[in-house]
Amino acid sequence: MANFSRLLPLSFFTRLYLSILAAIIFSFALTQYVVEDIMEQDSLNDFVRDTRYIYSEINQQIEQNNIINVNNTSLEIPFSDDFIIHWLPLDESEPACSHCRFIENVQGIPTFELEEGRLLAVYIMTKLQAKLIIADRERGENIEDESDDEFESLIGLSVEEVVFVLFILILLLIISLTIYWPLRQLQKQINSLVSTTQTFGTGKLDVRANEQ
Numbered sequence: 001m002a003n004f005s006r007l008l009p010l011s012f013f014t015r016l017y018l019s020i021l022a023a024i025i026f027s028f029a030l031t032q033y034v035v036e037d038i039m040e041q042d043s044l045n046d047f048v049r050d051t052r053y054i055y056s057e058i059n060q061q062i063e064q065n066n067i068i069n070v071n072n073t074s075l076e077i078p079f080s081d082d083f084i085i086h087w088l089p090l091d092e093s094e095p096a097c098s099h100c101r102f103i104e105n106v107q108g109i110p111t112f113e114l115e116e117g118r119l120l121a122v123y124i125m126t127k128l129q130a131k132l133i134i135a136d137r138e139r140g141e142n143i144e145d146e147s148d149d150e151f152e153s154l155i156g157l158s159v160e161e162v163v164f165v166l167f168i169l170i171l172l173l174i175i176s177l178t179i180y181w182p183l184r185q186l187q188k189q190i191n192s193l194v195s196t197t198q199t200f201g202t203g204k205l206d207v208r209a210n211e212q
Contacts, residue, residue: 011187012187012190013183013184013186013187013190016183016186016187017179017180017183020179020183021172021176024172024175025172028168028171028172043119044103044104044106044111044119045106045107047106047111047119047121047136048106048107048109048111048121050079050082050083051083051109051121051123051134052107052109053078053079054077054078054079054083054085054134055123055132055134057076057077057078058075058077058132059125061075061076062075062125062127062128067128068127068128069128081137082136082137083134083135083136083137084133084134084135084136084137085132085133085134085135086133087125087128087130087131087132087133088130088131088133089129089130089131090124090125090126090128090129090130090131091129097112097114097120097122097133099114099115100112100113100114100115100120101113103119106121109121109122109123110122114135114136116138118135118136118137118138119135119136120133120134120135120136121133121134121135189210192209192210193209196208196209196210197209
C-alpha cells in the first residue's frame with residue numbers, strides 16, 4: 001500500500017489545516033443543500049395551503065348557491081390579486097398545464113412548476129365536471145428587476161446568489177484565520193517534541209522536552 005504522505009508531500013500542519021477547511025466547506029455545502037430543500041418544501045406547502053383555502057371557499061359557494069356552471073356565475077374568489085384562477089373541462093384530453101414540470105402531489109394535490117418558477121395546482125370539481133386551475137400570478141417588473149436580470153445574465157448568478165457566495169467566502173476566511181493560530185501553535189509544539197526526541201536519540205540524555 002502506497003504511503004499517502006509520499007504521494008502528497010505536505011507537512012502535517014498543512015494536511016491538518018486543509019482537512020479541517022475541507023470539512024468546513026463540505027458542512028457548508030451540505031447545510032445549504034438541506035436548507036434549500038426545506039425552504040422549497042415549505043414554499044410548496046404554503047402554496048398548497050393557500051390554494052386549498054381558495055378551493056374550499058369556491059366549493060362552499062357552489063354548494064350554497066347550487067351552482068352547476070361557473071362560466072355564467074360570479075364567484076367571490078379570495079386572493080384574486082395573488083393568484084390566476086381558471087377552469088378546464090374535466091374530460092379535456094389536454095393536460096392541465098402543457099408548459100410546466102410536475103413536481104409532486106403535495107397533500108394529495110397535483111402541483112406543477114411553471115417556466116417562470118411559479119407554482120400551479122390542479123383541483124378536481126366533481127360536481128361541475130371541471131378542473132380548477134390555480135397558479136401564482138406573475139410579479140410586476142420594474143427597473144430594479146431589469147437591472148437584476150442584466151446582472152444575472154452577465155455573470156450567470158442572481159444578486160441573491162452573489163451575496164450568498166460572498167458571505168460564505170468571508171465566513172470561510174474568518175474561520176480559516178481563526179483556526180490557523182491554534183493549529184500553528186500545535187505544529188510548533190510537535191516540531192519541538194520531534195527535535196527533542198532526535199537530540200535525545202543522538203546520546204544527549206540530559207535534554208528534556210517542554211512539559212507545557
